[in-house]
Amino acid sequence: MDECEQGSRFREWHRRHRGIILRIARANASLIPDQEDLIQEILLQLWHSIPNFEGKCKESSWVYRVALNTAITYGRREKRLRERTLMMASDLHILKETSQPRNEKLEWLYEQIRGFDPINRSLLLLHLDGLSYQEIAEILGISEKNVGVKLSRLRQILTQKANDDEL
Amino acid sequence: MNFEDLKVIWDTENERPAFTLDEEALSRAVVRRAEKFRRQIFWRDWREIGVALILVVVFLWQGITSIGKAGGEVTLLGWSHFITALACAFVAGFIRISVQRQKAREASHADSIEGNLKKLSSHLSLQIRLLNSVGWWYLLPLLPGGILFIAVTSEDGAEFWGRSLFVLLLFGGILWLNLWVAGRHLLPQLQEVAWLLATLENHGEQVASAVPSPRPETESTVRGISRFLLVALILTGIGWFVFLVLPDGDASLEPAVGSRPVSESGYAKVAPFSGVRWEGDQVIVRLGKDWRRLVSIDGIPTDRIMAFAREEFGDRARKRFGEDLPELLAKMGHDPAWEVMLELATGDGTTESLKTKMTKQNRDLVRDQGIE
Numbered sequence: 304m305d306e307c308e309q310g311s312r313f314r315e316w317h318r319r320h321r322g323i324i325l326r327i328a329r330a331n332a333s334l335i336p337d338q339e340d341l342i343q344e345i346l347l348q349l350w351h352s353i354p355n356f357e358g359k360c361k362e363s364s365w366v367y368r369v370a371l372n373t374a375i376t377y378g379r380r381e382k383r384l385r386e387r388t389l390m391m392a393s394d395l396h397i398l399k400e401t402s403q404p405r406n407e408k409l410e411w412l413y414e415q416i417r418g419f420d421p422i423n424r425s426l427l428l429l430h431l432d433g434l435s436y437q438e439i440a441e442i443l444g445i446s447e448k449n450v451g452v453k454l455s456r457l458r459q460i461l462t463q464k465a466n467d468d469e470l
Numbered sequence: 471m472n473f474e475d476l477k478v479i480w481d482t483e484n485e486r487p488a489f490t491l492d493e494e495a496l497s498r499a500v501v502r503r504a505e506k507f508r509r510q511i512f513w514r515d516w517r518e519i520g521v522a523l524i525l526v527v528v529f530l531w532q533g534i535t536s537i538g539k540a541g542g543e544v545t546l547l548g549w550s551h552f553i554t555a556l557a558c559a560f561v562a563g564f565i566r567i568s569v570q571r572q573k574a575r576e577a578s579h580a581d582s583i584e585g586n587l588k589k590l591s592s593h594l595s596l597q598i599r600l601l602n603s604v605g606w607w608y609l610l611p612l613l614p615g616g617i618l619f620i621a622v623t624s625e626d627g628a629e630f631w632g633r634s635l636f637v638l639l640l641f642g643g644i645l646w647l648n649l650w651v652a653g654r655h656l657l658p659q660l661q662e663v664a665w666l667l668a669t670l671e672n673h674g675e676q677v678a679s680a681v682p683s684p685r686p687e688t689e690s691t692v693r694g695i696s697r698f699l700l701v702a703l704i705l706t707g708i709g710w711f712v713f714l715v716l717p718d719g720d721a722s723l724e725p726a727v728g729s730r731p732v733s734e735s736g737y738a739k740v741a742p743f744s745g746v747r748w749e750g751d752q753v754i755v756r757l758g759k760d761w762r763r764l765v766s767i768d769g770i771p772t773d774r775i776m777a778f779a780r781e782e783f784g785d786r787a788r789k790r791f792g793e794d795l796p797e798l799l800a801k802m803g804h805d806p807a808w809e810v811m812l813e814l815a816t817g818d819g820t821t822e823s824l825k826t827k828m829t830k831q832n833r834d835l836v837r838d839q840g841i842e
Contacts, residue, residue, distance in 0.1 A: 372586040408479045422669045431480040444582025458473045465471045
């Protein structure tokens, strides 16, 4: 695959799946600079992964895998990334706030998701994004049954928290 | 509120996103990072192989040069260079093969998040193993050549042990640093990945928040360093034996066709006579079984040589004359060949010239004489 083809596919994936990337970044980092840095990291990994995509799975599943893998390892490198972000912050502001009013309930939900460990965070994200158990199992590499058990517990915890906080 | 209500809240993110991406800035950043990444990979590969190859070439060149100086003979100094070149090639090959084998191992993992975590775990395990065993695959191969070099170039036992201990301490320090990095930085990362894998694979039970210790791959630092130093000391002992067998050190300076006793490598420890004594200011040398008065060497009067030696070396003039004649002549501006012309006094008051070969054996005999 030449660089031109890679670039064109990258732009296409970026356009189609930027929502996924944005949500994963927001669910894994609370500060805007960290989110920006994570987005860049995810897109960089996505760029490198393009030649390996053989079309055996759905394009969106591939994007989820790459993005979640990057986000899971992000925590380990958060400090280093933050230092780098601070260095680059002067000329890079890739997140633009829209005119939409701030949704407090959504902010609460993101905050709760960030409170889970990276694995459960990924599970919740995929579930909230509406992926089937089978798709989630394929992305995570575990059995559907395991997905079901974990999600049932996570749904319970999250609902309980929502009720406790009178959302 | 139930989970479906939360799902409705979540979906508002798609319908009315609070943030959007500045695509142009992002594209610039990704291209820049991709370029930086390519450069990093290029330099990493170059560092791994390039530096080792340069060292291999440098040591091979040193070894080949020493053969030239020794007239085609591979001396111990030459061997020390060749052994070090071989060690550098081994280290480069070991790193390369380890990385290649690791890549093959990692390729066998599935493209899922679980597969990625297993890849990461395998990668970290390899890094820890490499750091923990750095004494065996990196430092130890470099030691024989280094100790041999010290043995053949040291002037005396104190210098041999001083230099050897410095090398052992340096290598011990490098080993300690590697063990420290493995235990302090990489092992916690491996534990974290192991915990993530456990969280992924368990069926709903709460995984203990305390990270479970994975297989204890890190040897205790003290035990690791002690083992390495023990083997290193044995090698140093072998080097000491070589040093004792070759008490004059540099074996590359043996007389040989095409070379000179005075070269860039130093001064040959050779002499044209097997003994020397003084009668007043007169120098009497032993040639074979006979003691003869030495009048000149290569046309340079003996009294001039001794005057220069006294000026240059003071009280050690006689010792240096007997044991370091090539150096003495070189400092007087004369470049002697392996064979020198000795002018010797005869019984009838005349002199005779005798072309005599300077040998290490002669010089050893002079040294054993113990000139003060």
